Amino acid sequence: MNTPWHLDEDLRDRYVSGAASPALAASVETHLLACASCRALLTPAVAAPRHDAIWNEIVDRVDAPKQSLIERLLLRAGIQEGNARLLALTPVLRLSWLAGVAVALTLALFAANSGGRGLVVFLALAPVLPVAGVALAFGNGVNPMYEIAAASPYPPFRLLLLRASAVVAATVLLAVLAATLLPTDTWRAAAWLSRRSP
Amino acid sequence: MLNDDTRTDAELVAAVASGDRGALGVLYQRLAPMLVLRLTRRCSDPSLVDEVVQDTFVAIWQGAGRYDGRGEVAAWAWGIGVRRLIDGLRRRPAATASLADVGEGRDVMTSAEDAVLLGVEHGDLGGALNRLSPELPAVVQATILDGLTTREAGQLLGIPAGTVKTRMTRARAALREELA
Numbered sequence: 001m002n003t004p005w006h007l008d009e010d011l012r013d014r015y016v017s018g019a020a021s022p023a024l025a026a027s028v029e030t031h032l033l034a035c036a037s038c039r040a041l042l043t044p045a046v047a048a049p050r051h052d053a054i055w056n057e058i059v060d061r062v063d064a065p066k067q068s069l070i071e072r073l074l075l076r077a078g079i080q081e082g083n084a085r086l087l088a089l090t091p092v093l094r095l096s097w098l099a100g101v102a103v104a105l106t107l108a109l110f111a112a113n114s115g116g117r118g119l120v121v122f123l124a125l126a127p128v129l130p131v132a133g134v135a136l137a138f139g140n141g142v143n144p145m146y147e148i149a150a151a152s153p154y155p156p157f158r159l160l161l162l163r164a165s166a167v168v169a170a171t172v173l174l175a176v177l178a179a180t181l182l183p184t185d186t187w188r189a190a191a192w193l194s195r196r197s198p
Numbered sequence: 199m200l201n202d203d204t205r206t207d208a209e210l211v212a213a214v215a216s217g218d219r220g221a222l223g224v225l226y227q228r229l230a231p232m233l234v235l236r237l238t239r240r241c242s243d244p245s246l247v248d249e250v251v252q253d254t255f256v257a258i259w260q261g262a263g264r265y266d267g268r269g270e271v272a273a274w275a276w277g278i279g280v281r282r283l284i285d286g287l288r289r290r291p292a293a294t295a296s297l298a299d300v301g302e303g304r305d306v307m308t309s310a311e312d313a314v315l316l317g318v319e320h321g322d323l324g325g326a327l328n329r330l331s332p333e334l335p336a337v338v339q340a341t342i343l344d345g346l347t348t349r350e351a352g353q354l355l356g357i358p359a360g361t362v363k364t365r366m367t368r369a370r371a372a373l374r375e376e377l378a
Contacts, residue, residue, distance in 0.1 A: 022335040042231040
């Protein structure tokens with residue numbers, strides 16, 4: 001770029017300290033956009049620790065693992081970033097509570113098809129099963145992250161509730177699907193759904 | 199030193215678009231000081247400035263493919279940066295309080311040396327701009343020099359868009375009178 005003048009250190013210092021008049025500062029800024037050597041002159045004006053700290057943050061964000069589909073869906077649904085990751089990154093637990101859901105739904109179908117007595121049994125059991133599954137999977141021996149979870153500054157009971165509500169939310173979805181398979185008496189499906197919502 | 203990289207800024211952006219992290223580092227070395235200092239003149243909260251600079255380079259990393267090769271890379275990066283600043287200020291409105299004095303109140307500091315320099319380098323325009331009443335230069339800076347729309351300028355300065363328009367009209371009239 002052929003510009004008639006360049007920054008010297010004195011002008012740079014006045015620009016950085018804010019002592020330059022508005023018109024001069026504007027000229028400096030416009031010139032900087034077009035002049036690489038004057039931009040290089042600015043480097044010492046930003047403290048090196050600050051310069052490096054910003055860069056490290058950028059690297060962290062650029063290198064951050066891509067969010068899984070489930071995590072992005074949870075975030076879109078307005079769940080906090082930390083909680084979303086907590087839910088999405090526990091595929092082992094996911095398996096155990098999915099199994100719990102499957103058992104509950106099988107029981108539900110069986111009960112609904114076997115008349116009044118069966119109904120009482122499944123109304124009592126169905127809401128408890130998935131949550132009990134989570135509580136079990138949360139314990140030592142089954143959960144590979146037990147020590148980490150126990151040592152982390154996150155209330156265990158809150159973690160249990162968080163996971164249980166994830167289970168229940170997913171269960172309602174599956175239950176609606178299963179409800180379409182139930183016999184024609186649809187109010188029972190509704191009773192079952194409302195009974196299991198927390 | 200990263201500064202020894204001989205690629206031009208535009209070549210570096212192309213390299214970033216193809217996933218070259220090193221190229222992003224070189225761009226950061228070259229452009230970050232300008233962004234930090236220029237944003238600091240528009241926002242007195244250093245932590246917000248740092249955040250905006252981070253956002254800008256993350257945006258460059260993700261959107262390098264959208265650079266069309268026209269104009270300076272530095273100007274493109276500044277365009278991203280100033281808009282990220284506006285977003286940041288909207289999320290953190292407390293920081294706008296200090297914006298009222300951006301680009302003004304510095305006339306007190308104008309030395310005789312400045313006046314001479316301006317006379318030489320900028321002719322009457324620079325002097326006329328400096329003699330504008332205090333709230334006008336900030337608006338001129340945001341709309342003409344930073345290339346923001348009336349609405350964006352209003353958000354940056356924490357004033358309604360209508361006020362930006364009336365101040366611009368007044369600034370134009372004042373400059374015309376000064377230069378006549």
